[in-house]
Amino acid sequence: MATAAGCSSNQSALDPHGAPAIHVEHLIIGVTIICSIVWVLVMAMLGWALTRKRSSDSSQPHKRLLTLTVSAAVAATVIIIAGLTVASFYTTRGIGLPENGALTITVRGQQWWWQVLYADPDPALSFQTANEIHIPVGHDVRIQLESADVVHSFWVPSLAGKQDLVPGRNNSLLLRAERPGIYRGQCAEFCGLQHTHMAMMIVADEPADYERWAAAQRENGVTPADQDAAAGKVAFLSKPCAACHTVRGTPAIGTAGPDLTHIGSRQTIAAGLLETTRGSLAAWIADPQTLKPGSNMPMVPLSSIELRDISAYMESLK
Numbered sequence: 001m002a003t004a005a006g007c008s009s010n011q012s013a014l015d016p017h018g019a020p021a022i023h024v025e026h027l028i029i030g031v032t033i034i035c036s037i038v039w040v041l042v043m044a045m046l047g048w049a050l051t052r053k054r055s056s057d058s059s060q061p062h063k064r065l066l067t068l069t070v071s072a073a074v075a076a077t078v079i080i081i082a083g084l085t086v087a088s089f090y091t092t093r094g095i096g097l098p099e100n101g102a103l104t105i106t107v108r109g110q111q112w113w114w115q116v117l118y119a120d121p122d123p124a125l126s127f128q129t130a131n132e133i134h135i136p137v138g139h140d141v142r143i144q145l146e147s148a149d150v151v152h153s154f155w156v157p158s159l160a161g162k163q164d165l166v167p168g169r170n171n172s173l174l175l176r177a178e179r180p181g182i183y184r185g186q187c188a189e190f191c192g193l194q195h196t197h198m199a200m201m202i203v204a205d206e207p208a209d210y211e212r213w214a215a216a217q218r219e220n221g222v223t224p225a226d227q228d229a230a231a232g233k234v235a236f237l238s239k240p241c242a243a244c245h246t247v248r249g250t251p252a253i254g255t256a257g258p259d260l261t262h263i264g265s266r267q268t269i270a271a272g273l274l275e276t277t278r279g280s281l282a283a284w285i286a287d288p289q290t291l292k293p294g295s296n297m298p299m300v301p302l303s304s305i306e307l308r309d310i311s312a313y314m315e316s317l318k
């Protein structure tokens, strides 16, 4: 199995890299083994029953043997089902929520992208990003799940269980990575036209790298030195872009689309659709409806110079 571009593991519950995902894998393997044994036994009994000679033995001991066999099978069923219930109960506990004080990240599902809020009691330390969630390795992280529109589902199979994002309800999930890397996840609940293009990246950094990343994200968007990018900033602010997008440190404070303050630092755009390059940014801005039909970003008419400059500006927002 090949890994998705840039990712350090398969997007698979059978390739776990964090404690919650390991608990889930153990449960999957346990249930599969037990159910396989039961299936083989049932098939063997069925085969035996179909091929044996019909017996006319109606003696008392024979009847007692039948009663005993059926009772044993019923008891085994009860024990196995109870055992699996207990196992899934302990798995649910194992993937349960971390202690208070753990890093908390709010993820808000939107058609069709992930809004990611790193809220801090000190507003100066709070920031927002989209579709790419950085976490420190070896730490429990609490993911608070909300939805802006319909039901979505947060699923990063190699790091955690799966949890729905339901409008008007607060769900949460424990996320934890044991090794640095990039882990892919996606929306796992059909949520409309672009459901399949609602991917995310979890980037697990060494704690020092994580702190560096968070400090950089807290900064305002850079004022570009490059001439094209500087012209792009002016164009961006004069177009409807600014009504839907925020670039902190500028008058753009729209909230309908992803925060673009550090768009150039993210690996992909439009929820995993394209790798972030100046070319892909230009393609996206020129015609989002061809690349992601139905998405909530309209095509904004731009001259070719404006398109070039705005793409340069977006790329410069590291």
Ligand SMILES: [Cu+2]
Pocket (backbone or CB within 6 Å): 109, 110, 112, 151, 152, 153, 187, 188, 189, 190, 191, 195, 198
């Ligand atoms: Cu979704």
